[in-house]
Amino acid sequence: MTKKFYVTTPIYYINDIPHIGHTCTTVAADILARLHRQLGEEVFFLTGTDEHGQKVAECAVKEGLEPQAYCDKIAPTFIEAWKNINISNDFFIRTTDSRHIAVVQELLQKIYDAGDAYKAKYEGYYCIGCESFKTETDLVEGHCPLHPPEKTVKKSEENWFFKLSKYVPQLIEKIENDNYIFPEGKRSEILAKLKAGVNDISLSRENVEWGIPVPWDKSQTFYVWFDALINYYSATRFLEGKADFWPADLHLLGKEILWFHTVIWQAMLLSANIALPKKTFTHSFYMIDGQKMSKSLGNVISPKQLTDLFEVDGARYLIARSFPSENDSDVGIVRFKEKYNADLANNLGNLVSRVAKLGAGIKSIKISEPKLGEEYVKLIDNLKLDEAIGWVFENYIDKSNNRLNEIAPWKLAADDPKRTEVLQECANNIRLAAFHLYPIMPDTCEKIESCLNEEIKPLETGLFPRIK
Numbered sequence: 001m002t003k004k005f006y007v008t009t010p011i012y013y014i015n016d017i018p019h020i021g022h023t024c025t026t027v028a029a030d031i032l033a034r035l036h037r038q039l040g041e042e043v044f045f046l047t048g049t050d051e052h053g054q055k056v057a058e059c060a061v062k063e064g065l066e067p068q069a070y071c072d073k074i075a076p077t078f079i080e081a082w083k084n085i086n087i088s089n090d091f092f093i094r095t096t097d098s099r100h101i102a103v104v105q106e107l108l109q110k111i112y113d114a115g116d117a118y119k120a121k122y123e124g125y126y127c128i129g130c131e132s133f134k135t136e137t138d139l140v141e142g143h144c145p146l147h148p149p150e151k152t153v154k155k156s157e158e159n160w161f162f163k164l165s166k167y168v169p170q171l172i173e174k175i176e177n178d179n180y181i182f183p184e185g186k187r188s189e190i191l192a193k194l195k196a197g198v199n200d201i202s203l204s205r206e207n208v209e210w211g212i213p214v215p216w217d218k219s220q221t222f223y224v225w226f227d228a229l230i231n232y233y234s235a236t237r238f239l240e241g242k243a244d245f246w247p248a249d250l251h252l253l254g255k256e257i258l259w260f261h262t263v264i265w266q267a268m269l270l271s272a273n274i275a276l277p278k279k280t281f282t283h284s285f286y287m288i289d290g291q292k293m294s295k296s297l298g299n300v301i302s303p304k305q306l307t308d309l310f311e312v313d314g315a316r317y318l319i320a321r322s323f324p325s326e327n328d329s330d331v332g333i334v335r336f337k338e339k340y341n342a343d344l345a346n347n348l349g350n351l352v353s354r355v356a357k358l359g360a361g362i363k364s365i366k367i368s369e370p371k372l373g374e375e376y377v378k379l380i381d382n383l384k385l386d387e388a389i390g391w392v393f394e395n396y397i398d399k400s401n402n403r404l405n406e407i408a409p410w411k412l413a414a415d416d417p418k419r420t421e422v423l424q425e426c427a428n429n430i431r432l433a434a435f436h437l438y439p440i441m442p443d444t445c446e447k448i449e450s451c452l453n454e455e456i457k458p459l460e461t462g463l464f465p466r467i468k
Contacts, residue, residue, distance in 0.1 A: 010025065
């Protein structure tokens with residue numbers, strides 16, 4: 001049987017337009033999806049938008065729209081953004097999809113039927129920015145550290161609660177013996193928090209109309225996070241031929257949603273008697289020139305800015321090179337330009353151009369069924385994208401540049417066998433580099449293959465023009 005691979009991004013909250021934070025997660029997931037397709041696996045790649053909750057309703061009011069109309073206006077901006085940066089997702093899920101809503105109600109009914117939901121009064125802190133209830137230990141100087149102080153408010157409301165505490169021993173055992181949380185630092189963080197003690201959490205909200213109704217209590221709607229998390233499972237239930245993709249092989253997420261995905265989501269699945277996802281990988285944040293990205297500072301970088309400056313494959317490459325795998329990554333337009341010029345314009349692009357021009361008319365070495373390097377595949381699977389690209393440059397691109405400089409074929413006669421040999425060798429290395437870099441820069445790698453396959457041909461246009 002063909003091996004299956006199911007990868008997800010978070011579904012992005014629809015109160016904002018796409019920015020580089022959303023983009024890095026989506027591009028990384030796309031790289032994984034393309035890699036696993038190259039490996040001959042059957043892939044399901046899911047992304048989408050999270051469209052319920054208090055913040056969405058507030059944004060809709062500000063724009064003079066009904067919540068659904070507001071969602072219908074914003075969701076296409078994400079669809080278009082991912083199309084414009086060549087994202088190969090198999091499905092785009094929206095939580096206002098009636099098919100998703102049906103699965104949410106069905107799964108949460110299972111939790112209720114298992115005796116894991118009860119009604120109680122919540123009194124404490126709530127972050128409007130996160131749409132999340134907070135404990136004292138979550139706060140810094142009395143407010144959520146991710147949002148302005150005014151976003152943290154005191155709440156008192158009667159809700160349905162989920163018996164999260166009941167599943168803490170099982171989760172600790174699972175993480176310690178059969179870990180699903182990566183990288184290691186995030187695993188340690190979650191274990192410490194679980195062992196420090198966990199309270200039950202609100203499953204529903206009162207007075208929040210823009211949400212999915214609770215089937216056993218129509219006066220309440222499901223808390224937006226419970227609705228949102230179920231998207232990963234629901235898509236496999238209502239899309240024909242996708243049922244056997246569950247459980248997901250990888251949930252890729254940012255660190256601000258670590259707890260929801262590694263604790264709450266897993267406990268929900270345990271309660272509903274559904275298989276757990278195999279792996280979660282939580283990346284860090286982008287800093288923009290040493291500062292946190294923020295609309296008020298005016299330093300938010302959009303995917304369109306990147307593709308306008310560096311074109312699609314250049315933007316994808318820069319995101320992969322700077323991907324904040326374990327630590328925050330400090331980036332900026334100036335640094336991106338420097339990296340683009342150094343790696344792509346001066347190095348890879350110049351190398352391909354020289355070999356294609358010098359070797360015009362020379363037969364290429366036939367590559368029979370090239371295989372991806374095991375180390376390279378392992379690095380991509382572990383989201384060490386910068387190291388994976390470095391491996392390709394070291395093994396193929398730098399090696400070719402060194403050989404060209406060593407032999408200097410431009411100084412040799414056209415019929416000199418050494419000239420033909422070194423250009424064939426370099427063309428072969430570049431094609432192998434393109435084969436490996438295909439998940440990162442698909443269009444560019446196809447162009448490289450077409451000009452170096454069978455017979456070396458000059459490029460019609462340069463691959464990566466220098467940017468000032």
